[in-house]
Amino acid sequence: MNEPLFNSLLLPTIALGLPLGASMDAPRPVSAESQSSRKAVCAEVSIAINGRSAAVHIRTQSAPSTGETRIELPLRAPRQSVFFGFDAALRRSVLDRAIPLESARAxxxxxxxxxxxxxxxxAASEPSDSMIAQVQSPGRQDPTKVIFHFVSPVDPVQGLVLTPNSRSLRNCGVFVSASKYQVxxxxxxxxRRLExxxxxxxxxxxxxxxxxxxxxxxxxxxGTLARQAWISWSDIDDAGQMVNPTFFVADNVLSGDLGAKPRPTVTAVTDGSGRRIAYRVVTAAGxxxxxxxxxxxxNRVRVALSDGSSQTYTLDYDAFPNFGPGIFWxxxxxxxxxxxxxxxxxxxxLALRYRMLGPHMSYLLLQKLGQYRRAGLQPPPxxxxxAERENEVPSREPPKSPPVPKRPSS
Known part of the structure; x- marks a missing residue:
């Protein structure tokens, strides 16, 4: 990240209350059940709740088609959600991750x-809470499979609600995991409550x-969080270093009954050595x-408030990837x-680094390496x-064991 971009991180804080990435060249909105679309079946909704964020993965498939298949996100994404991925099976049954591009180019x-x-x-998101995918796979005889990915804040008061786009949505399993909770x-x-x-x-x-x-x-x-502050990361690189490490201080920074007094605001965030840290605010109900x-x-941050008080938090490290905090930042x-x-x-x-859609952006997925090269794009790994395996091109390096996350020294 170059110096001009780093300076922009130090601007005054803003509230994060943003719509999903709108696209000026998005595919025409078509319901997954309209006559011009193949009827999509929601196979599973997977929700990974990690503290005050949730990564939602919705897997769907539609009937085989020799022409273009349009598939709509089968559930509405909540407010402040951000799309961070779209997968489709163009190479037999292999699901590949699409890349974010400017919509006109995609x-x-x-x-x-x-x-x-x-x-x-x-695939492109609507201005509010949906995504339309268009898939063309000539000669395919099997169903068209896609996965939509987005992250959403889990509001400490209102929670998280996912609403189906259709009352007749069938065959849709639901899987939920939860971490960082005492209750x-x-x-x-x-x-119907799940146990x-x-x-x-x-x-x-x-x-x-x-x-x-x-x-x-x-x-x-x-639910009650087991801890208030932590460091999240989205991936591990080949050297075992955390990718996109991000701190998160949870919702009760300003908890308590203040009566008629105005609520204090955050005036500064510093690290253990007193150096100022850039930050943003994620709003919630109440x-x-x-x-x-x-x-x-x-692994420590100090939050200074406008009433002269301050709070210091010790940051624990996530054991597994968590995309939410980095994307919200x-x-x-x-x-x-x-x-x-x-x-x-x-x-x-920056969008590619976090796999997310920004304004006037869409996801693009191609089938073969030559298509990416012809378009001047870096293909997914x-x-x-x-392609190297199919052409029997030997790897330049011997296979490596999966890297183990390395925590920075305090």
């Missing part, structure tokens, strides 16, 4: 590849589809809010950069790796 490449008889997919939240599907059970990777609850309609909302409410920003080198930056023609390249790079 649409142009998609149209060109489809016109040449090649497989391709494009687990309540999860219900259409008013959490302890599993190898934490607390889990499941509802099988069993060819039944998804009757009502999926809701996550209540006047509550949380703080998010790039992780400090130390980076999304306003991507929006600002994409509004400036001179800095759009920076905005696209799996496409490049599989």
């Amino acid at each position: 649409r142009s490449i998609y149209t060109q590849e489809v016109g040449s008889g090649n497989a391709a997919a494009v 687990l939240p309540t999860v219900a599907v259409g008013g 959490f059970k302890s599993g190898p990777s934490g607390w889990q609850a499941r509802l099988k589809g069993d060819d039944l309609p998804l009757a009502g909302d999926i809701s996550v409410t209540g 006047g509550r809010w949380s703080l998010v920003g790039p992780a400090p080198a130390s 980076a999304r306003p930056l991507v929006d600002d950069l994409m509004r400036s023609p001179a800095r759009r390249a920076e905005g696209l790079d 799996d496409v490049e790796r599989d």
